[in-house]
Amino acid sequence: MPLPQGMLLCLGMLLMTAGGVVALCVGLPNHSAELFIIGLFVGLGGVGLLVSGLCMTMKNLQVAVPGHFLLHPPTGTRFSPQQALAIQRRLDRIRREMSADSVSTRPEPEPSLPSTPPPWTMEPPPSYDTVMKSQEHSEQL
Numbered sequence: 001m002p003l004p005q006g007m008l009l010c011l012g013m014l015l016m017t018a019g020g021v022v023a024l025c026v027g028l029p030n031h032s033a034e035l036f037i038i039g040l041f042v043g044l045g046g047v048g049l050l051v052s053g054l055c056m057t058m059k060n061l062q063v064a065v066p067g068h069f070l071l072h073p074p075t076g077t078r079f080s081p082q083q084a085l086a087i088q089r090r091l092d093r094i095r096r097e098m099s100a101d102s103v104s105t106r107p108e109p110e111p112s113l114p115s116t117p118p119p120w121t122m123e124p125p126p127s128y129d130t131v132m133k134s135q136e137h138s139e140q141l
Contacts, residue, residue, distance in 0.1 A: 005057045012050030019043025 023039025026032070 005053050008049050008053030008056065012046045012048070012053055015046030016043050016050060017046070019046055 019039045019042030021039070023036050023043060027034075027036030027039050
């Protein structure tokens with residue numbers, strides 16, 4: 001963090017703490033309205049410095065890294081020119097091998113379906129009357 005933002009943050013926290021101590025620990029127990037008001041204003045000034053320091057820090061962070069953080073690669077993933085060239089050559093070789101495989105290996109055509117279905121070899125199902133008679137017969141037993 002640069003010096004001005006760090007100084008604002010530290011000074012803001014110091015003034016906020018000092019104002020709180022003066023207002024709450026000295027002003028209230030002694031029933032001194034003047035000390036309470038002075039402590040309150042010093043504390044509010046500390047809050048203002050703290051907020052301005054945080055705003056400056058956040059503004060500088062947004063300028064340093066434009067765009068969303070997910071759109072940028074993590075630190076340390078950049079390759080040297082030699083590594084990038086080696087990776088590109090390897091990817092090109094893999095692409096050539098894949099395209100050569102797809103050209104040399106043709107998929108076998110699916111067998112065509114027969115134009116007429118095969119003849120029915122099973123016997124036809126029994127008629128409704130036959131089934132009903134056999135059920136009545138089995139229920140009587």
